[in-house]
Amino acid sequence: MGDKVKGTGLGLPIVKSLVDIMGGTISVKSELGKGTEFIVDLYVPLAEAEVEEHSEENITENLMDARILLVEDNEINIYVAQLILEKAGCVVEIAKRYLSLP
Numbered sequence: 194m195g196d197k198v199k200g201t202g203l204g205l206p207i208v209k210s211l212v213d214i215m216g217g218t219i220s221v222k223s224e225l226g227k228g229t230e231f232i233v234d235l236y237v238p239l240a241e242a243e244v245e246e247h248s249e250e251n252i253t254e255n256l257m258d259a260r261i262l263l264v265e266d267n268e269i270n271i272y273v274a275q276l277i278l279e280k281a282g283c284v285v286e287i288a289k290r291y292l293s294l295p
Contacts, residue, residue, distance in 0.1 A: 257282035264288045
């Protein structure tokens with residue numbers, strides 16, 4: 194547990210607000226030296242909606258030459274998102290922190 198994660202401290206309050214709005218609950222399990230586990234329970238009924246199918250060509254056409262600003266700190270997430278977006282024809286700009294936004 195040597196890694197210290199720093200942030201703005203807004204993540205959990207935002208999640209709590211969203212969970213409250215959706216009528217769910219958050220439970221916490223914490224063990225000193227091991228970490229903390231947050232469990233979110235939501236009741237989400239299955240929808241009987243029709244799913245509109247989109248072909249991959251239509252999606253790619255809609256994204257062609259789109260300029261995307263990807264704000265992400267996780268290198269794996271950056272790699273995957275950039276690969277998918279560039280394959281769809283997007284121009285991807287990456288900011289690893291909100292402070293480095295152009």
